[in-house]
Amino acid sequence: MNGQLIGMLVLSLTWAGAATVWGEDAKSDEPVLSGPKADRDQGRRRSADGGKGFGGRHRGERPGDRILAALNTIGATDEQKQKVREILAEQVAKHKKFKADNAEALKAIREKMAAAKRDDDKEAMKAAREELLALRKAAGLPAGEQRKKAKQFRKDNADKIKAIHKKIVAAKRSGDTDAEAAARQELRDLWKTSGIDGGDVMQQIRAVLTPEQIKVLSQMRLDRMSERAAKRRANRGHRDGERGKLREGRRDRAGEGKEEGEPSQSD
Known part of the structure; x- marks a missing residue:
């Protein structure tokens, strides 16, 4: 019994400590890293800010964590x-x-x-x-103005974007870095005509950075987009492969695709 009481006391002190680190008290609006309050805060943030907040944070992330991490990557002062x-x-x-x-x-x-x-x-x-x-x-x-603009721009320029993506994929497959760089620059130039500037906050942040740093950040974003697209393609291929195996299994059990006289699994 004493052991249980000590355990409960330690647990309550742990949560109290977490609240002290990230907020003034249990009712603080400051986020905590994990636990019931973090889950509650995350739900509140999702409904209060339309689901995105500062770029769609994961649980435990604070405003600007991703931006500051990116600044470390590009060697900001x-x-x-x-x-x-x-x-x-x-x-x-x-x-x-x-x-x-x-x-x-x-x-x-x-x-x-x-x-x-x-x-x-x-x-x-x-x-x-x-x-x-x-x-x-x-x-x-x-x-949500930037998102609406981006959605409309993608819709209006779907063929152009698709053609440039094909160029990038072909260049990567052939190992032609110059062609890949040229295609990525073409994509950047196309998006510059969209009128999307990331909003007031991104404009303020860009004003702090050098043109070279902004270019590196843009490249990082394009790389992330390419990686996500590659993962989607890989997953799609895997699913297709699994479906193919299932089809083969069904044909095999039905006796299809066998040489004459060769028994099927159902025999």
Whole structure:
């Protein structure tokens, strides 16, 4: 019994310590790395910011973690990192003010979203999201404009983008680095005509970086996109292969595809 009490005390002190590290108390809006509060915060962030937040954070990530990690990769100076931290801190303050000023409205929207999800009502969910975006736009926060622009641009230039991707894949297969670099530059030039600038926050961050650093970041993003596309293709091929095996198994059991006189498994 004493052992159980000691265990419970240690556990409660652990959670208290986690709350002290990342927030002032159990009701703090600051994120924690793991545990029940992290799960609750993550759910609240998803509904309060339309599902993306700062670039769609995973559990335990704080605002700007990915950007700061990227700055380390490109060798940004301490001064540049500090300026970026200040820009991100300003955004966090804006979001906190937004949540405080619109607490009742956000609560109502969350309830509408929950009801729409429960009833599987896509139209109601869409209307609730639009209401949330309108609220964010009125507060001067990102409201999905960049995503809408990007979606429309991809739709309008689908053939061009597909042709450039084919060039990149062909160049990678043949090991022609010059052709690959030229194709990637062509893709960058095409996206420059889209009018998508990443929003005010990204513009502020870009102003802190050098042109060469921005180029490296763009290349990193393209590489990530290529890796994701390659994984999708690989997974698709694997699934097709599995289906092929199943088809062969069915034919074999039915006695198809066998030489005359050779018994099937069903015989």
